[in-house]
């Protein structure tokens with residue numbers, strides 16, 4: 001199965017070396033790359049030398065999509081990229097397309113930093129995992145549960161609220177951002193709803209009454225909160241020992257992260273994806289917008305589904321690349337031209 005992965009956390013280079021080794025143990029060929037083209041060397045010392053790998057190839061001398069033709073012909077199964085946060089947007093998009101077109105597994109080892117490479121990996125990855133060499137010593141206070149449209153984010157929030165409050169006797173509050181259309185209810189399309197305890201206005205300083213005794217805060221539509229509000233919310237929770245769970249979209253109809261989602265990618269202790277299925281039965285990765293039933297790739301990030309000419313759809317990567325990007329994925333020459 002196609003897979004374009006982002007791995008972050010402690011011990012990434014060791015994980016890369018061990019994963020590549022395990023592929024080779026099973027007779028499979030892998031490509032190892034480093035965004036800075038330096039040899040891959042971990043901090044783990046073995047038999048007087050550090051665990052590491054020689055690079056199979058370099059980045060920047062030739063389009064990755066062209067290299068991939070050769071990788072595919074020679075039967076490579078996976079590409080591991082160290083320091084992927086140093087990649088350009090163009091390189092990340094090509095790696096994503098390689099995973100899609102050639103069925104080669106691409107794993108990007110990335111620091112969670114605000115670079116174009118790290119953010120583009122976050123936006124396009126279908127699997128996002130923490131490498132955890134610290135054996136679970138990480139805190140799980142701040143959680144971001146993300147998904148495309150129709151992935152039941154709001155109903156998951158409402159069910160979680162009910163379980164925590166009614167069955168476990170926990171003190172919780174629910175929050176939602178103030179939008180033009182905001183009413184005071186958190187409403188799921190499956191029919192359940194609950195009154196929001198707090199509606200947050202991005203343009204005003206954050207105040208939360210009665211933090212004392214709170215166990216958990218649940219936030220709906222977190223992608224619409226400003227990065228500043230998200231930062232002060234998480235700070236308040238960390239200092240008061242409150243668990244906070246944000247629910248929201250990862251990206252907009254152009255596969256670009258919302259400012260709020262980007263902030264949550266950078267600071268959450270846990271990132272959890274909710275899945276849903278595309279019309280073709282693949283898992284959904286992206287949201288798409290139609291205007292008068294035609295897919296569009298231009299327009300403002302914030303336009304609400306108005307029940308009229310504008311509508312939103314959730315699509316798998318294949319359908320998105322074919323219908324929205326309209327990329328000639330079977331015509332290699334034309335595809336390479338687009339990335340020159």
Ligand SMILES: [Zn+2]
Pocket residue numbers: 278279280281282315316317318319320
């Ligand atoms: Zn599909």
